[in-house]
Amino acid sequence: MDQIIIQGGRPLRGEVRTSGAKNAALPILASTILGGGECVLSNMPRVVDVLTMGKLLGMLGISVAQEANHTIVEAQAVASTEAPYDLVRTMRASVLVLGPLVARLGEAKVSLPGGCAIGSRPVNFHLAGLEKMGATVEIEHGYIKATARRLKGARIYFDTPSVTGTENLMMAAVLAEGTTVLENAAKEPEISDLAAFLTKRGARITGAGTDMITIEGVTGLHGADHAVIPDRIEAGTYLVAGAITGGEVVIDDCRPEHMEPLLMKLRESGVELIEEKERIRLKVTGRLKGTNVRTSPHPGFPTDMQAQFVALMSVAEGTSVVTETIFESRFMHVEELRRMGADIRVEGNRVVITGKERLTGAPVMASDLRASAGLIVAGLAAEGTTEVSRVYHLDRGYERLEEKFRALGASVERRKGK
Ligand SMILES: CC(=O)N[C@H]1[C@@H](OP(=O)(O)OP(=O)(O)OC[C@H]2O[C@@H](n3ccc(=O)[nH]c3=O)[C@H](O)[C@@H]2O)O[C@H](CO)[C@@H](O)[C@@H]1O
Numbered sequence: 095m096d097q098i099i100i101q102g103g104r105p106l107r108g109e110v111r112t113s114g115a116k117n118a119a120l121p122i123l124a125s126t127i128l129g130g131g132e133c134v135l136s137n138m139p140r141v142v143d144v145l146t147m148g149k150l151l152g153m154l155g156i157s158v159a160q161e162a163n164h165t166i167v168e169a170q171a172v173a174s175t176e177a178p179y180d181l182v183r184t185m186r187a188s189v190l191v192l193g194p195l196v197a198r199l200g201e202a203k204v205s206l207p208g209g210c211a212i213g214s215r216p217v218n219f220h221l222a223g224l225e226k227m228g229a230t231v232e233i234e235h236g237y238i239k240a241t242a243r244r245l246k247g248a249r250i251y252f253d254t255p256s257v258t259g260t261e262n263l264m265m266a267a268v269l270a271e272g273t274t275v276l277e278n279a280a281k282e283p284e285i286s287d288l289a290a291f292l293t294k295r296g297a298r299i300t301g302a303g304t305d306m307i308t309i310e311g312v313t314g315l316h317g318a319d320h321a322v323i324p325d326r327i328e329a330g331t332y333l334v335a336g337a338i339t340g341g342e343v344v345i346d347d348c349r350p351e352h353m354e355p356l357l358m359k360l361r362e363s364g365v366e367l368i369e370e371k372e373r374i375r376l377k378v379t380g381r382l383k384g385t386n387v388r389t390s391p392h393p394g395f396p397t398d399m400q401a402q403f404v405a406l407m408s409v410a411e412g413t414s415v416v417t418e419t420i421f422e423s424r425f426m427h428v429e430e431l432r433r434m435g436a437d438i439r440v441e442g443n444r445v446v447i448t449g450k451e452r453l454t455g456a457p458v459m460a461s462d463l464r465a466s467a468g469l470i471v472a473g474l475a476a477e478g479t480t481e482v483s484r485v486y487h488l489d490r491g492y493e494r495l496e497e498k499f500r501a502l503g504a505s506v507e508r509r510k511g512k
Pocket residue numbers: 117120187214215216217218219220254255256257258259280397398419420421
């Protein structure tokens with residue numbers, strides 16, 4: 095298995111371009127199932143999860159062609175309605191094909207995604223919502239089997255805002271008979287991007303980006319062109335990398351308005367930031383100060399930036415408390431950061447961090463995508479060499495990571511595994 099080898103201690107300097115958002119690209123690709131007509135998608139990130147979704151669409155009989163600057167998807171006919179375990183277990187977001195398959199073809203057989211390193215991750219809201227829309231849903235041999243002649247519009251309330259739950263039901267509702275209202279819906283920018291794409295294709299959706307989304311069902315969708323929004327988590331990871339190394343970086347092609355909670359917390363800890371329309375300039379002059387963070391659904395502080403922020407606070411002056419409210423066991427990076435000299439105590443769903451002057455490089459093991467990102471940024475600031483193993487997690491969501499860091503002056507290499 096590949097490893098990432100980092101020689102730490104160099105302040106990052108320079109400009110880095112943000113890639114398209116993985117978590118917008120995945121539902122947008124899944125939504126192509128909903129209708130025929132050519133969809134030309136640009137700013138798609140070249141990451142393993144996006145390749146996996148392309149593979150899954152291919153298995154369903156949908157044509158996916160990768161051109162130099164865009165992906166062309168055409169779902170004229172859908173030949174299969176099954177998402178097998180082998181693919182779903184590598185990428186939980188495969189469950190996003192469930193809603194579109196039932197809506198367009200009246201049936202779907204999708205492997206249950208199961209838990210992962212960040213927590214149990216149930217899909218009960220997705221299933222209950224489809225049932226409310228008239229589908230019959232059963233769990234058999236580890237698979238979700240859903241059938242419906244034609245879905246019917248319904249009022250659906252989420253006990254907790256769920257990102258992929260909102261996306262799955264929004265996609266299902268697009269072809270349902272009548273009106274669907276999603277209440278206490280998730281408000282992440284990726285949901286608005288999916289709604290924007292579906293609207294271009296002829297869907298009738300209002301309220302995406304708020305906690306109440308209304309969808310008037312239509313009988314079919316046509317093709318459309320769409321550019322995926324920039325990845326706010328990737329951009330945030332590069333900001334934290336700039337901050338932890340005491341550097342000066344410019345993040346290009348990002349959307350600062352999608353990143354406000356992170357930007358506020360970085361400023362609170364002493365980072366200088368200048369926001370422009372699609373660019374953020376970061377500069378650090380002195381030692382950063384510890385600050386408290388609590389993850390929550392958008393527009394709160396994103397759980398997908400928690401590991402990177404814990405790494406940053408490990409070298410900030412004073413004590414910081416980081417509370418995780420979305421996933422119950424998303425602290426797998428803590429033990430590894432301790433191996434690098436961090437002083438972190440886990441207390442239930444929060445960590446108490448006492449900032450150290452410096453971290454020291456060590457061999458560490460990545461457990462999930464953002465934990466890996468947290469270890470990489472820690473390694474960039476640490477004295478000596480850090481070897482991060484199990485980097486396949488990183489490859490799920492970061493495009494050309496080593497190249498982008500090297501362009502900022504970091505020493506980051508990939509050691510190919512056997
Ligand atoms: C592909 C994608 O977009 N992944 C993101 C998405 O994951 P994902 O959509 O899986 O996360 P959710 O928003 O659904 O999870 C939010 C909370 O709701 C709970 N829940 C969710 C669904 C359900 O049926 N039942 C239930 O109880 C979850 O356990 C969790 O506590 O949002 C997360 C929270 O911002 C991010 O960390 C992930 O990067």
